[in-house]
Amino acid sequence: MTVFSIIEKMLFVVSCILNIYIPYIVIKRFLGFRIKPQYVIITMLITGNIPFLIVKELNIESVYQWIPTTVYIFVLSLIFCKGTCLKKLIVTIIYNCFNELIQYITVTVIYISDYIVILNSPVQTQQIRDIVNYLFLITSQLIYILILNFILKNYCIDNGIKDFKYMLFFVVPNVFIVVLLSEYFNFYYKNSNVVDISLFNNLKMMGLACMALICAVLTVTILDKLIKENALRQKEALLAHQFNIQARHYKDLQIQFKNTRAFKHDINNHLICIKNLIANGDIKSTEQYIKKITESFEKLNLKVNTGNPFADAVISEKYNISIDKNIDFKCNVKMLNGIKMDPFDLCVILGNALDNAIEACEKITDESIKKYIHITSTFNKSFMVFEIKNSMQGYIHKNHMSTDKEDDINHGLGLLNIQSIADKYFGTTYIENSENMFELSIMLQVL
Template sequence: MLVFSVIKNLLFFDSCILNFFIPYILLEKFLRFKVKSQYVIILMLITCNIPFLIVSKFNIESVYQWIPTAIWIFMFSLIFCKGTYLKKIIITIAYVCFNELIQYVTIPVTYMTDYYIIIANSFYKAEQVRAIINYIFLIILQLLYLLILNFIVKNHYFDYKFKNFKYTIFFVVPNVFIVSLICEYFKLYYKNNMRNYLLGNIKMLGFAFTGLICAVFTVITLAKIAQETIIRERELLLKQQFSIQTQHYKDLQVQIKNTRTFRHDINNHLICIKNLLLQGDIKSTENYLKKITRSLEKISLRVSTGNSFADAVISEKYNISIDKGIDFKCDAKIPNKIKIDPFDLCIVLGNALDNAIEACEKITDNSIKKYIHITSTINKSFIVFEIKNR
């Protein structure tokens, strides 16, 4: 008897720990806390029994017992967690949905153990065995719950932010619908006393398990859709980057051709300048030198950071700026051995320069000279880009 009692108490303790750990992980991973973790743990330990006390005090029906839990989770996240109100509402809904599915699975199992596990001449021992089986089953489901949360964190969230609001809504709505259907069946389960029959309990268990599996598959499906969307967006950006690189290569070919032409004509230019100086025509010499200088400016590289990927992006934005009447100057230098993915570098520079060009376009006063100036500084292993515009 003592062995059964010890095992039951240990399992009860483990179940309580997991029951506390699940909302803690949920809030910490999805929202993050405003205060230190140790304070949150203490406050959770003090307040986690409030929903159960409310249920007991007001004798709330089982199908509505999720309401105090939802209020507690939302209020706790509201006071102690970061994030928007919408995120906190969605997290609360997600927690309640999966929590209810776990409850709907455990209830028929509890009734089945009560009715069908009987030990002759030992009511207390039978009660202990039933409790042990129920706790083992509950702990298995709680561990499954943690695995589901871990999967959602890895596939739907990044840096404590929702990856995509649309997919978040698609995640919440189907799960609410699934829980609502099972809740309606649960009412019938109680109303028709199906809990007193083996077949009724098996049906309830089957519906609850089906709902749980559907909820998990909803997460998996949406995760795959989200990943495919990210891949498509990345492919689109790569195509744009390839187009920019191609245009940059063509511009370089034109510059090389112009440089060769200028080098071929340099002797003729020097002869003309020499003759003008011998004739004493200083003014014509100055005008001729100005023309040569303008020619040199046209064939010189306007953007030369030392990184071909950055050169391609900045050159494209340079051409766009000049076409829009915006002066553009680039004094940025990027080391060859910089530890940054070229793809990310192009996105950062492209977005920043697009914002600068857009800001300049909003200037309606023609007396204001529009310009964009990009510089860079190296600080240990960091590179800092500064873009000034007006």
């Protein structure tokens, strides 16, 4: 065995490893695995050549060889990965778009390598050509990995996958570009009666493929900007809403403070009246007078006093909404000083959780079911746990939760937003559901 043969086989092995590693990191980084990664790797090592064998056995033309690969990656993601079928399909399309663009850059070098000729040595010529082809194939695979890592590190395209309209912005133009390249390739490389294959056409094909790859990366940057701008708009809207409810909350506090001072000012007069009623033996009037004073005093008590002004503002607003809708609302939330939590995140969690609870209570049509919302908090070491329990009509499985609102793109993200923030604080969410009762527990590491 010659040195050239050894080098060729080594390069072949490296190329095969990279060919498995690339789809592995794509589905891992975008989707995540439901099982241990080593099982996925073993499966890919065993089944990785299936698309190639299908292409070989069915003699599929090169412009359509992406189809078996697409099906293989999609089936792999269905079996081993997390996420919805739509998200898995989009990730598969993303992978194949970039993969096809890299392939069209690589295939031109295979034709260009035909210009390498070693005089009087056809065997060495072929070996050198094979080595050059493998070297460029490996180079293109490494470029693919670098591009992928660059995108995942610097851009939030993964967040955009959750929103279908943003992913259409990436998928549609890039699929269209790949289809055009396929037709161009088919015209120049398959229809030899029209145009002879030349070095110029190879270089032109490579240039077009490189430009298409650059366009795909630019699409990602634009998509990232749109996603971030949308997130910023949502945050600004939430902050504005939070400012408004805090302003109302502080206004209510001022009114309560004013009423408390007035009550304290009048307390001596009330006591004199009670004393005179008792002295006159008018027990019934005394009881009625004391009842009125008690009711007035209860109105002065703060309904929500968590120790955190942001939590107070949000829960107070939801308390008032619940009372207006005849929903029994009980709050036993105490916040410790010095918790390491962004007020924005706290408002998102409490707002979404209580909005969902209010919505569930509103849907109750059975008068025998009491409408209630109970929110409590506990601390366990460095973790804070919110528990929001509410009544509902019927039973809903936690794996089949959705919204029946028309704007389901926006309104269906409540629990996803809560889970996202829980992940940010190294916590989790837990849902318990029984007949006519729903309970959401949110654990956050804040100390």
